[in-house]
Amino acid sequence: METKYTKNAGGECGDCNLCGNCGSLDCPEGKNMYTMIIYSENFAGILNQITAVFTRRQVNIESLNVCASSTPGVHKYTITCFCNEEMAMMLTKQIEKKIDVLQANYFTDDQIFILEACLLKVNTNMMLNNKDVGRIVRIHGARIVEVNPTYSIIEKKGITADILSLFHQLDKLGVVLQFVRSGRIAVTKSCIEQLDRYLEERESQR
Amino acid sequence: MMERISGAEAMMRSLEHEGVEVLFGYPGGAIIPTYDALYDHKETLNHILVRHEQGAIHAAQGYARVSGKVGCAIVTSGPGAMNTISGIADAMVDSTPMVVICGQVGAAMLGTDAFQEVDVIGVTQPISKWAFQIRRSEDIAWAVSRAFYIARSGRPGPVVLDFTKNAQTGLVDFEPQKVNFIRSYKPAPVPEDSVIEKAARLINNSVKPFVLVGQGVELGNAQEELREFLEKAQLPAARTLLGLSALPSDHPLNMGMLGMHGNLGPNMMTNQCDLLIAIGMRFDDRVTGNLNTYAKQAKIIHFDIDPSEINKNVRVNLAVVGDCKQTLPAVTRLLDKTTHQAWIDGFKPYAEKEDNKVIHPAIYPTEGPLLMGEVVRKVSEATEHKAILVTDVGQNQMFACRYFKYSQNRSIVTSGGCGTMGFGLPAAMGATFGAPDRTVCMFCGDGGLQMTIQELGTIMEQQAPVKIILLNNDYLGNVRQWQYMFYNKRYSFTPMVNPDFELIARGYRIPCRTVVERADLEGAIQEMLSTEGPFLLQCAVKAEDDVLPMIPPGSNIDEMLLEVK
Ligand SMILES: Cc1ncc(C[n+]2csc(CCOP(=O)(O)OP(=O)(O)O)c2C)c(N)n1
Numbered sequence A: 001m002e003t004k005y006t007k008n009a010g011g012e013c014g015d016c017n018l019c020g021n022c023g024s025l026d027c028p029e030g031k032n033m034y035t036m037i038i039y040s041e042n043f044a045g046i047l048n049q050i051t052a053v054f055t056r057r058q059v060n061i062e063s064l065n066v067c068a069s070s071t072p073g074v075h076k077y078t079i080t081c082f083c084n085e086e087m088a089m090m091l092t093k094q095i096e097k098k099i100d101v102l103q104a105n106y107f108t109d110d111q112i113f114i115l116e117a118c119l120l121k122v123n124t125n126m127m128l129n130n131k132d133v134g135r136i137v138r139i140h141g142a143r144i145v146e147v148n149p150t151y152s153i154i155e156k157k158g159i160t161a162d163i164l165s166l167f168h169q170l171d172k173l174g175v176v177l178q179f180v181r182s183g184r185i186a187v188t189k190s191c192i193e194q195l196d197r198y199l200e201e202r203e204s205q206r
Numbered sequence B: 001m002m003e004r005i006s007g008a009e010a011m012m013r014s015l016e017h018e019g020v021e022v023l024f025g026y027p028g029g030a031i032i033p034t035y036d037a038l039y040d041h042k043e044t045l046n047h048i049l050v051r052h053e054q055g056a057i058h059a060a061q062g063y064a065r066v067s068g069k070v071g072c073a074i075v076t077s078g079p080g081a082m083n084t085i086s087g088i089a090d091a092m093v094d095s096t097p098m099v100v101i102c103g104q105v106g107a108a109m110l111g112t113d114a115f116q117e118v119d120v121i122g123v124t125q126p127i128s129k130w131a132f133q134i135r136r137s138e139d140i141a142w143a144v145s146r147a148f149y150i151a152r153s154g155r156p157g158p159v160v161l162d163f164t165k166n167a168q169t170g171l172v173d174f175e176p177q178k179v180n181f182i183r184s185y186k187p188a189p190v191p192e193d194s195v196i197e198k199a200a201r202l203i204n205n206s207v208k209p210f211v212l213v214g215q216g217v218e219l220g221n222a223q224e225e226l227r228e229f230l231e232k233a234q235l236p237a238a239r240t241l242l243g244l245s246a247l248p249s250d251h252p253l254n255m256g257m258l259g260m261h262g263n264l265g266p267n268m269m270t271n272q273c274d275l276l277i278a279i280g281m282r283f284d285d286r287v288t289g290n291l292n293t294y295a296k297q298a299k300i301i302h303f304d305i306d307p308s309e310i311n312k313n314v315r316v317n318l319a320v321v322g323d324c325k326q327t328l329p330a331v332t333r334l335l336d337k338t339t340h341q342a343w344i345d346g347f348k349p350y351a352e353k354e355d356n357k358v359i360h361p362a363i364y365p366t367e368g369p370l371l372m373g374e375v376v377r378k379v380s381e382a383t384e385h386k387a388i389l390v391t392d393v394g395q396n397q398m399f400a401c402r403y404f405k406y407s408q409n410r411s412i413v414t415s416g417g418c419g420t421m422g423f424g425l426p427a428a429m430g431a432t433f434g435a436p437d438r439t440v441c442m443f444c445g446d447g448g449l450q451m452t453i454q455e456l457g458t459i460m461e462q463q464a465p466v467k468i469i470l471l472n473n474d475y476l477g478n479v480r481q482w483q484y485m486f487y488n489k490r491y492s493f494t495p496m497v498n499p500d501f502e503l504i505a506r507g508y509r510i511p512c513r514t515v516v517e518r519a520d521l522e523g524a525i526q527e528m529l530s531t532e533g534p535f536l537l538q539c540a541v542k543a544e545d546d547v548l549p550m551i552p553p554g555s556n557i558d559e560m561l562l563e564v565k
């Protein structure tokens, strides 16, 4: 099942930042979801510097993922936020200005492959007594990875909208004990590897 | 060649290796090992003991601004480091190259709220170009070299080194390092040839070009390149507050100063030109006024070394991102030799109007109390416009910057982006070390002087030849002016009862004189300039004077007020 982002559909809570209250993925007026992909040296304190740029510019970080990249010694940050393109540009420039940041770029959803994951802990008894649970799990392509007499664990990978849809539907049935959604991870669709290019260029200038 | 020495000694040798000659500092528990090592390096590292760490940081700024070298301050942990914060933030926004070394508790005690432990990195990271904690003696050579490289290269800025006690006392095999490459940091991007060509084409096609000159020209040592650029195509120019000495005051293409208290012509013409060429300036709100009406009719080219300045406040048509020392001559080569006489003549009526309404009355009054403007112009004349102007913040700053004249590079030291009161006195003290052959004139108000007045002690001890001109109006004058203009003359906490400043100067054994009468002014200035060493000249100026012209905050720049209703 695919849910599309609905822009400015005006959910009940208005200025929606994926709080999930209304189940829609409304994006605040004039804004878009941007995914920032940032590479830095593996030094302490850089995450602080990056997040401080968002704070100063009054942009909320919606999700954040940090991990080592495929290049040894280089860390990759994947950050999502709602803003307009001008702001996305300013944010990435100000982040890139930090001495130990190698590159910062922003992308719209059509420019990247996206993955998020979630874990749901549900009440086993209630799950077994309600046929809808299994149906919802199946139509969302989720997996049950643990069943014990007390609780069961459901896992799902996908995009934000599908994951939230799974959660909201199960939550309505009152079976959810815990829910957690990961930060977004993303790789670019481009055939050019920007980081490799950058590092090659810089090495040639050393 | 390796040698096993203490971290503190390694710090001294690293500083020497970077060519440091002067350090402004104040000792304390967490930096004692380094001060112990310094004791053996007094011949090469001239340490100036200040009276408050804010004095050290502003002195380092003054030193850096006039010399172009990296200013260096050294302080202890916790309170010592915290006293430098305003200067670090000031240096960041005003792009001043500086390295600040702070003592820190031993690495084993970090995070335990140990005595005089403050999270200096956490505090300074957002307000510095780079902040690094040296926790091991092994990292000193690398960190110091990297710090100086970052501070002085690209768009300069302050770097903080948080130096833990164990790193100071630990032994290390020392070998100096030279960092001049950081792969994640491109100090000066190089624009494509096509960008240079486009810039030249835009300028060649322009009928009414106007150049905005910022401090970037001085930071890039491109004053000569700027002149050639302007002269070849006869481009009229105006300077920002920090860019004032990048182009001599009397240069025929110099149309004056930009901004809230700048000159009428440059502000008016910004909204009439067809091409705005900004060089090494950042479209601060004090320059642009209301952005919605700022230069909307013009195409805009922005020369800057910092990519994050492009399109930050003002959307530009072309960005020439790079070092203006290179980009300016590259564009100049492609410029047509032209004149824009009719356009340049268009500045004249504004200049005449401002001259009649504002300037003449401000600098040539014939009656009434002394005015700030006349004192400033008299001092400038008495130094043949060759002195370095250092200012504090307030009306004194605006009058000083407006009416001082500049004939040499790097002649203005003022706190622009932050407007830090208390900056003037220590910055001037530092400037005398950065430019020992030049006269340093520091203008300040009665409010600002009292913010760092303790540095009179340093000035006395060093016999630093700061010519202090106190423009005393017994008011926090700048705020009073705003209260007068925008708050119905409600002078909420701006009148001030002042001490006897002459008595204070005498306490510090600094020669001084007070001028009340116009007739005594010139003689007093002569006495100040002919007295060797420091001098305090107190001028009792008009209590309620207003800096004019003025663009009220948030107004359109072509709505400059020439008088206060
Ligand atoms: C550290 C600091 N505190 C407060 C201010 C706000 N402020 C700007 S100008 C000014 C008045 C300055 O008075 P004075 O030094 O006497 O100079 P004047 O304007 O009278 O020439 C004040 C309070 C500031 N810029 N910096």
Ligand SMILES: [Mg+2]
Pocket (backbone or CB within 6 Å): B445, B446, B447, B471, B472, B473, B474, B475, B476, B477
């Ligand atoms: Mg005053």
